[in-house]
Amino acid sequence: MIAITGANGNLGKATLAFLIKRTLPKNIVAIVRDVDKLSEYAGSGIHIRTADYEDQESLEKALTGVDRLLQISASATGVRAMAQETRVVHAAVKCGVKEIAYTSTLFPHESAHFQAAHICRNTEELIRQSGMRYVFFRNSMYHETIPLFIGEAMGDGRIFYPSGIGRVSFASRKDIAEALCNVLTGPAFSNATYDITGSETFSFADIALTLKDIAGFKEAAHTDISPEDYRKGLLGFGLGDEEAGFYASMADSIRAGEFEKTHHSLEGFLGRKPLGVQEYLKALF
Template identity: 35%
Template sequence: MTIVVTGASGHLGRLTVDALIERGVPAADIRAAGRSAERLATLAARGVQTAVIDFETPETLDAAFAGADAVLLVSGSEVGKRVGQHRNAIDAAVRAGVGRLVYTSAPRATDTDLVLAPEHAETERLLAASGLPVTVLRNNWYTENYVGQLDTAAATGELVGSAGEGRVASASRKDYAEAAAAVLVGSGHEGAVYELSGDDAWTFAELAGTIGDILGREVAYRSVSPEEHTRILTDAGLDEGTAGFVVALDGNIRDGALAEATTTLAELIGRPTTPLAQGLAEAREQSAA
């Protein structure tokens, strides 16, 4: 049996490889595929097969997917290019005759205003048309997305945003990676679309309080208008496009796009999801290592 994990030189893919090994999959049965040969080398040292791939170079995908019983397609990180890249990966999976394809999508991808969703929705449509047995993992936000706020809060004593009272049902990357591993080695997941999230949805005021507990100082959430948020971000040096994207995401959160907490992730991994405080603290430790 061969399980291919794309994005294995990044965070989620690497953690999925770890989770597969923890579940008893022999390292030699895992093929870790990613763009960085250097980052893949540590996995190769553990006995994992490795393959350097580029979603925009189909022949690298053909070699990586050859003989695969299952492929985890971790969504690309280049916003605006992902549909074409994912199409190449899906086409390669079809050519290779892979047994199953598992894809990491976005919450309610085909029925949401989330600014990141359209590329995921189009990818899901490509998957549906591919004829492959497919499982879609619609991952909510990663708690690690907010670890950078710790340094800012340590310096300023506040967390600034325009998400209002919106909630985020985040979980740690390790949680999502364990779910991906469970689906890759399990049965009965073909055709499923799983909405995955943390067990609890938190507000930014609660996030600020949690950050304050980690830092050992008071941290307040300063809720601002989208216009003021844009100005603050551009004054801090962000270009208008990036600032607009951040503000749009906060608007999505304000409107409830990331608020749905389900039990599906916990059920797949067989334990409660990682609490916000623990996830942030662990992410901070890892970033400092």
């Protein structure tokens, strides 16, 4: 059986939508915290099991009989996220899962500015040592993060973001889901690591120009505010210290060029060009 953690999340649900077209429902295990969040699949024949990353026993129950697992990285931050992802790996080993695909991040290195990179780095290492065969998807930023980063600029094109001249090889979450489905239904995992990126890179000045083209915003431009001002702004919006630190680390990582690598592996999995940033943004207007 093939299982997906975080199966009701954006990436999990998108992957599930591809998977159900490619394999029998009885071969699919969707792991969620709350079955009501996957109610559209009730009666579909897939197994919907509950587990919480905070509860080792629930994970072991949910992973019983699973051969291939897609472990979607945790949405928590800091030590909590690290402990959650560690529990999933330990439960998978205990349950005899043979193959694991894990959604990592593009630059999971010791020197990374992006906080989540350190969680991903740790989880990758645990999986490497686990004896399970693996596939790592080192994902670039999703297209869908752009509106989150630029906020009100979706209405006027004036972007205030501390990314300097940093560029990002944004990729579509739906394309990543399709590629993951191909891996989950494909040949034996061969301990492979893929950089999953779009075909091009964009700076936030490029995104402002794209918005100018698409939406006709006359004043569209990117202003590189200071990281300190950005952090203060986030705190001013009511974010806690930890959350503000997380988002600030994302901007720092973009500024440092940690998301500017491109690779053709996503295109290889899809057998076509991945969706571009222009197409994604166009569809929002």
